[in-house]
Amino acid sequence: MPMYEFRCEKCGEKFERLLPYLEAKKTQECPRCEKLSGKRVVSAPSVSASQGSGGFGGGGCGPTGFG
Numbered sequence: 001m002p003m004y005e006f007r008c009e010k011c012g013e014k015f016e017r018l019l020p021y022l023e024a025k026k027t028q029e030c031p032r033c034e035k036l037s038g039k040r041v042v043s044a045p046s047v048s049a050s051q052g053s054g055g056f057g058g059g060g061c062g063p064t065g066f067g
């Protein structure tokens with residue numbers, strides 16, 4: 001099971017839970033104020049934004065040999 005990070009919108013408490021994917025989408029109970037205000041924190045894996053990439057309209061991946 002993956003670990004998800006949550007942050008309480010009431011008190012700002014950050015906590016982690018081991019949850020299945022479907023459960024992680026739901027609001028979690030805060031361990032500090034015990035309110036259902038724990039929203040999932042989505043961490044950004046990329047540091048710098050992508051720029052200057054012109055890779056649209058190509059045929060990189062996909063089934064080849066049409067016909």
Ligand SMILES: [Zn+2]
Binds near residue numbers: 008
């Ligand atoms: Zn809280």
